[in-house]
Amino acid sequence: MYAMKYMNKQQCIERDEVRNVFRELEILQEIEHVFLVNLWYSFQDEEDMFMVVDLLLGGDLRYHLQQNVQFTEETVKLYICEMALALDYLRSQHIIHRDVKPDNILLDEQGHAHLTDFNIATIIRDGERATALAGTKPYMAPEIFHSFLNGGTGYSFEVDWWSLGIMAYELLRVSAVPNARRAVSCVPQKGRLHCDPTFELEEMILESRPLHKKKKRLAKNKSRDNSKDSSQSENDYLQECLEAIQQDFVIFNREK
Structure with missing residues (x-):
């Protein structure tokens, strides 16, 4: 499927x-x-x-954050390691993703992380530098803003690592806030819908060209x-x- x-x-x-x-x-x-x-x-x-x-049936990390899921430190380490391998591969292909964030990381049924949405990705080769203002502001590296506002030297693959670090901080900080929920493992529950059905239904109703x-x-x-x-x-x-x-x-x- x-x-x-x-x-x-x-x-x-x-x-x-x-x-x-x-x-x-x-x-x-x-x-x-x-x-x-x-x-x-x-x-x-x-x-x-x-x-x-x-x-990918495990839902995206944004959904799980909104459900007040507490991730264990080991789980966050796993996500970071898997995303590090993905970003290292993208760099070998000369690609900057430019939108690494919880919304764009989907879990499979075994709980492994997968990066999606290359809508604003870009390709740079031979020492080129990107200069466009692109990404989601809370996760954007300072050099992206600097390049756009002050005509800096541009930016490269490192901006994705900054975004990954922001995301790791977000996952760990949310998990550290005291509440009644226990920390969960990285394996999503099978047979459960890992998205907001109300939102999905609204999307279907509003779709003008089904x-x-x-x-x-x-x-x-x-x-x-x-x-x-x-x-x-x-x-x-x-x-x-x-x-x-x-x-x-x-x-x-x-x-x-």
């Missing part, structure tokens, strides 16, 4: 997110590691771009498009962008 992420093309164009999606796909197609959430397949249709990745209605919707759109005046400039621009995505999108199958 896998997890599938799908991104609506028109929404990506409107939010100026196409470049980020393509960069994430480019990176994920070239890497594979036991402590990453790995991409297995990518494909597209008229409406959406799809990414099929490892299915997958199960796709076939009917595409047929309706095709009929409507045939009856429209194709000279409208906005529609022409959108169509050009959609065609560019269709042409540039890379279909991927890790098994081949």
